[in-house]
Amino acid sequence: MTVVDALRVLVVTNIYPTADRPLVSPFVKEQVESLREYCPDLAVDVRVIEGERPRWEYLREMLLLPAVVKKGRYDLVHAHFGLTLVSTLLVRAPVVVTFHGSDLLVNPSKQVSRLLAPRATKVIVVAQKLRESLGYGEVIPCGIAVKKFALPSSHGRGPSRRARGELKVLFPSDPARKIKDYGLFRAVRQELERRGITVEEVHLVNIHRKSIQQIYWNCDIMLLTSISEGSPTVIKEAIAAKLPFVSVDVGDVWEWAALVEFGVVVPDRDPCTIADAAMTLVERITDRSKMDNSKCVQSMDIQNIAGRIRQLYGEIVNI
Secondary structure (H helix, E strand, C coil), X not given: CCCCCCEEEEEEECCCCCCCCCCCCCHHHHHHHHHHHHCCCEXXXXXXXXXXXXXXXXXXXXXXXXXXXXXXXXXXXEEECHHHHHHHCCCCCCEEEEECCHHHHCCCHHHHHHHHHHHCCEEEECCHHHHHHHCCCEECCCCECHHHHCCCCCXXXXXXXXXXXXXXXXXXXXXXXXXXXXXXXXXHHHHXXXXXXXXXXXXXXXXXXXXXXXXXXXXXXXXXXXXCCCCCHHHHHHHHCCCCEEECCCCCHHHHHCCCCCEEECCCCCHHHHHHXXXXXXXXXXXXXXXXXXXXXXXXXXXXXHHHHHHHHHHHCCX
16 A cells, blocks of 8 residues: 555644653554554654643644644544643544543543543543543553563573562652652552561663563562553553552553452552552462463554554544
């Protein structure tokens, strides 16, 4: 298929790594790259609205975007994150929107998202809880490159840290991000230390994306303490890497945890409850390489997710 024949898609988002903001979450970028790689009949371009800019930038984009869409002859526009819907209000092409979590659940974005969602031709939500909250939408999580995170067969042949009373614990974000609630993570670490465990913290911050899987391989357990999530990519990455995890009940974590034996969702945000679950989990697991993640790797694989999105595009534009 030639470029002329391809279905032309413009992705509009405020969640995209750029030269000025290289450490922004990469999940939209990785989805775009997967569409380009696995769906050769698509021509996908990206327009980034810098998320740190004032709100009037979105209104400015609202005036500029129709001309961009017309000049680029785009068949549809795919907006990621609810606030970007503002920029599509005057666009005449069909609009798909993906809601990622906080844009539907956290002020002030949620009011804008809920007000403008009915204007979209198709709505995607990344978790069933978001669908229940909004009342409609197709559930398509952001995928991951499952093979990249697969635990090496040689892993764990040396003496375990747990046997020495040590744990390397992953906090899967930047502690400065308040919505991730590092304070709760720190309280759990202190509780573990009160029980005689020497804890080494590892944070997912300023890590080059190409080597991130090694962080998962080299930790003993991950603790997710977020206040709000949609469909956290870090849970999928932990499952692919066979990293045991304990999480508070946010987003769709419980759905993924139900498919593996090395994931636990706790019923409350009590540090003692989380520490209890973490200790029970690490004491039960003796060989990570033998843990089973086969029930969910296909559904989280980025190639399969790309295929589902391409199918949804086809329901809108018959190319």
